Amino acid sequence: MSGFLRRLISPAAPTLQRDTVRLRLDDTEIDVLRVRDPRARRIKLSVDERGVRLTLPPRASLVMGERFLQLHRDWLSLQLRSYQAQNLPPPLVIGTPGLLPLRGQLLPLRWETGRYAHMQIDADGACLHWPARGTEATLRRTLREFYEARTRADVGRWLPRYLPGLPRAPARLRLKVMSSQWGSLAPDGSMALDLALVLGRPSAFEYVLVHELCHLIQANHSPAFWAEVEQRFPDWRAERDYFQLEGRRLKAMLRQLLTPAG
Known part of the structure; x- marks a missing residue:
């Protein structure tokens, strides 16, 4: 042709x-x-x-x-x-102590010299090991890698709890920066989740995961779908209200962290 x-x-x-x-x-x-x-x-x-x-x-x-x-x-x-007026934490400045949002908290962030850029969480908060030649691009990449690893860890902890009641497992997981949605499930069974979820409280993140998993049973938002959600996560309404109050702030924080200044 x-x-x-x-x-x-x-x-x-x-x-x-x-x-x-x-x-x-x-x-x-x-x-x-x-x-x-x-x-x-x-x-x-x-x-x-x-x-x-x-x-x-x-x-x-x-x-x-x-x-x-x-x-x-x-x-x-x-x-x-x-x-x-969303009361965002101050933008991170290389080498300057700051605040790192994670799982509904603002952790104190300190900087230490290291061979390569990587983040660690300890009893004192967050520590960013930083190389002498680190740049703004290095910081954005390190933050994204850190949040993606934490997001996958949370999903890996929760997912086994819900798999027995599903017709199949998600085909794969993609982590994205979403402008309005918190998650989606494609017809092929691949799941997408907003990376900003890991900044909010864990129960809200877990609700979004359950929501998308229930679309493997009901590919709609019918009463039957919400009955599946209710069965697995009875407090889903409280988490929906949380996103209505805090959702914009969470997404704005992620944009601030991952978008170069200026």
């Missing part, structure tokens, strides 16, 4: 068009990521730990997008103040 016929049968997925516009709010200016999305049906304004995003459907003009921004200036200011 020729490449032309293949493209006709399976057309390429439409691509997003992105640019950045400046918007003045009160006494400051912010960058707004403007995205033209072929799948969008209406203009949408959203705020998360990465910033402000304006989504335009194909037929919306740039003028319409600008008007939408101006109409929602007060809402946008309120959302940005909410993020700024």
Whole structure:
């Protein structure tokens, strides 16, 4: 089959068009990521730990997008103040004692000279062994490796408890930085979990694991699905409420830790 016929049968997925516009709010200016999305049906304004995003459907003009921004200036200011008030720990600075979020706690972090970068947890908190030539990229990579190892350790501790009641085990586990979700289960049985889960309290993390495992039984959110969750994790409502209160803060902390400054 020729490449032309293949493209006709399976057309390429439409691509997003992105640019950045400046918007003045009160006494400051912010960058707004403007995205033209072929799948969008209406203009949408959203705020998360990465910033402000304006989504335009194909037929919306740039003028319409600008008007939408101006109409929602007060809402946008309120959302940005909410993020700024999340009481995040100070960003980590190489060689400076700080605080390391882990499993619902802020551990004192100290630095010690080492041959290579790696993190250890002990009775005094967290110790980051640091090489003389360590860089910001080294720090971000070390933090990600540390959190991924802790996440997999938690899953490995909890998973055997729930496997006997499942039709099969997850095909594999992927750890991601998710913007809104906490987990997902693909049709092939592979599970994805948000790395920010390991920053929050362990019971909330365990609930998300149970939630996704129950999708191996019910691939929906029907009453039958929630009955499976209830049977395995009766306190799931309290953990759902926890994410409503603390979810944005957890995701913002992870972004701060893993995203280079500036």
